[in-house]
Amino acid sequence: MNKLVLNSESLNNVLENKTISHQEIIEIYQHAKKNPTELFSTAQSLRKKYKKETVTFSKKAFFNIINLCKDTCSYCTYKAEPGDVKLSLMSKKQILELLQLAKKYKCVEALFVTGEQPEQKYPEARAWLKKNGFKSTTEYLIHSSELALELGLFPHTNAGNLNFKEMKELKKTNVSMGIMLENVSERLTERGMPHYLAASKRPKTRLSILENSGKLKIPMTTGILVGIGETIEEIIDSIFAIKQLHEKYGNIQEVILQNFQPKQDTIMQNTPSADENYFKTVVALTRIIMPEMNIQIPPNLSPKSYQSFLSIGINDWGGISPLTPDFVNPEFSWPEISNVEKFSKSAGFNLKCRFPIYPEFFPFISKELRDKVSAIQNKEGFVNEEYWR
Numbered sequence: 394m395n396k397l398v399l400n401s402e403s404l405n406n407v408l409e410n411k412t413i414s415h416q417e418i419i420e421i422y423q424h425a426k427k428n429p430t431e432l433f434s435t436a437q438s439l440r441k442k443y444k445k446e447t448v449t450f451s452k453k454a455f456f457n458i459i460n461l462c463k464d465t466c467s468y469c470t471y472k473a474e475p476g477d478v479k480l481s482l483m484s485k486k487q488i489l490e491l492l493q494l495a496k497k498y499k500c501v502e503a504l505f506v507t508g509e510q511p512e513q514k515y516p517e518a519r520a521w522l523k524k525n526g527f528k529s530t531t532e533y534l535i536h537s538s539e540l541a542l543e544l545g546l547f548p549h550t551n552a553g554n555l556n557f558k559e560m561k562e563l564k565k566t567n568v569s570m571g572i573m574l575e576n577v578s579e580r581l582t583e584r585g586m587p588h589y590l591a592a593s594k595r596p597k598t599r600l601s602i603l604e605n606s607g608k609l610k611i612p613m614t615t616g617i618l619v620g621i622g623e624t625i626e627e628i629i630d631s632i633f634a635i636k637q638l639h640e641k642y643g644n645i646q647e648v649i650l651q652n653f654q655p656k657q658d659t660i661m662q663n664t665p666s667a668d669e670n671y672f673k674t675v676v677a678l679t680r681i682i683m684p685e686m687n688i689q690i691p692p693n694l695s696p697k698s699y700q701s702f703l704s705i706g707i708n709d710w711g712g713i714s715p716l717t718p719d720f721v722n723p724e725f726s727w728p729e730i731s732n733v734e735k736f737s738k739s740a741g742f743n744l745k746c747r748f749p750i751y752p753e754f755f756p757f758i759s760k761e762l763r764d765k766v767s768a769i770q771n772k773e774g775f776v777n778e779e780y781w782r
């Protein structure tokens with residue numbers, strides 16, 4: 394790494410691997426608001442040091458298993474109500490058919506998503522489970538994950554607040570799992586704030602789920618939603634909370650930074666999108682707080698400028714699907730993988746297809762899962778080119 398010459402003592406300390414305090418991060422942020430150049434170059438320097446010229450993605454199919462949800466976040470359009478056109482209650486047959494199609498499209502990941510504990514609130518969810526022969530959504534997810542593995546896809550489940558026992562069961566088939574922290578701010582759960590009607594997003598609850606994933610040694614994807622009315626202090630607290638969990642358990646495999654985009658027919662429909670300069674500063678701060686972390690932004694949420702994030706510290710594009718929409722952000726279609734590759738190349742990076750588990754976390758999974766990964770991995774631990782192209 395070329396030695397950077399910086400005016401900021403704090404940023405020089407970051408480059409020298411010295412611990413940096415919360416207060417110093419605030420000062421770096423205040424300075425970056427006027428001139429982000431040094432922050433961005435430091436973030437990029439760390440990104441190159443730890444991730445070299447590689448940028449990754451996961452070739453996935455999105456299984457919208459059930460989008461009934463007992464909570465209501467002010468920004469969400471994923472959640473449906475009974476009778477809605479967008480209601481999804483996938484049958485076993487539909488799941489099997491989509492798995493087969495995903496295989497044809499050479500997908501590697503089966504992303505299983507549900508709303509929060511739908512059967513607790515909706516008789517329709519209970520009837521759906523009964524019809525398909527299951528007692529709970531988790532049982533259904535276990536079945537779906539087993540089926541995915543049998544057909545040669547790797548499950549990654551994101552089903553909200555699962556309990557310890559449920560996560561332990563899903564670990565048998567899921568190479569990794571996901572749950573967004575969103576933000577550690579209690580303030581964002583108060584009346585009039587985005588998580589007021591979402592008990593599952595109480596920071597203590599989310600952190601306890603992540604703690605459980607650590608105890609279970611599950612490679613975990615988590616992240617922060619940026620631009621929902623938080624302060625920069627709350628963002629920094631959230632990044633530090635993830636860092637602390639990772640220092641304690643070592644199981645956080647990646648941090649997603651998702652920029653808020655307003656959706657029609659939601660409480661926050663008139664709230665502006667996350668400002669791009671602010672979002673970029675948050676991305677770069679995350680890199681300097683966690684220099685070795687895998688940091689992802691979803692390219693579809695910054696359709697005109699996603700390639701510019703390659704120069705401020707990210708090293709992953711997340712899951713990109715060649716066949717299913719992003720059901721969480723359906724108005725933002727995923728870019729063509731060939732375009733992502735082209736843009737990455739022109740910025741000086743090589744696009745590689747990863748598993749839903751990053752190579753450094755392979756020791757966390759069972760021998761059975763490890764053997765399945767080994768069968769199609771290359772020397773670097775990414776997916777063999779001929780398998781996914």
Ligand code: SF4
Pocket residue numbers: 462463464465466469470471472507508509553591593
């Ligand atoms: S974001 Fe998740 S928890 Fe919140 S309403 Fe949507 S589906 Fe439910």
